[in-house]
Amino acid sequence: MLRVGKVSYSNTLPLFYSLKDFDLIEGHPSELVKKLREGEIDAGIVSSVEFFFNPEEYFVLPDISISSRGKVCSVLLLSKRPVKEVKSVRITPNSLTSRYLLGYMLKEVHGVYPEEVTEGEDAFLSIGDEALRLRKDYEFAYDLGEEWFNHTGLPFVFALFLVRKDAPKGRVKELYKEVKTSLKNFFSDLESDRLDLGKDFLKHYLSECIDYNLEKEHLESLKRFFSFMEKETGKPAPETISLFPL
Secondary structure (H helix, E strand, O other): OOEEEEEEHHHHHHHOOOOOEEEEEEEEEEHHHHHHOOOOOOOEEEOHHHHHOOOHHHHEEEEEEEEOOOOOOOOOEEOOOHHHOOOOOEEEOOOOOOHHHHHHHHHOOOOOEEEEEEOOOEEEEHHHHHHHHHHHHHHEEEEEHHHHHHOOOOEEEEEEEEOOOOOOOHHHHHHHHHHHHHHHHHHHHHHHHOOOOHHHHHHHHHHHEEEEOHHHHHEEEHHHHHHHHHHHOOOOOOOOOEEEOO
């Protein structure tokens, strides 16, 4: 059975809503990246920077991502003071992509270079459901999806559905069809009120903050972000983004 990684955040719910006949393995983004890299899972919705670091290992499932066109609502720099005054930042260990996006926001957008610390911070990078819970506790909350969009005019791609190149091709095609069907079923049920998520904000979050597409402008955004990462890491950016041949 195809082993598929699922990040344990609310924003993955539509992708797996009606998925069946796959072995789902849950974990934080950094955990799932490690499992995918080591062959413990065959595919997964994981941090987009994993493709930057190991493009030769993966295909990208077409038409699917976890992105935002403006506010993403759940990737936040939570701060006690305005960003221009931030001297120290604590970064969640669960994120890969958001760590580099934060670097882009601080350096390229605001021109500040705070120290990364483990305690006593001015600001804290929080992601996922934790960010949704904590945002009300801080005076300043900077949405990294919105920061990227305002600076580039492009959506930001936080996660890609990556597939190992040694995964069975037939099962991968089935996975693609099932995920697309799951998205369709989820939003159909959400619109018809057959789906009760319990909180109005969660409905707003999944339908207004998260973008599940992967279109031309998303790929353009990835290339732009990967160019920044090339400067940050010294590693050449991938020449192409290899989409799985359906």
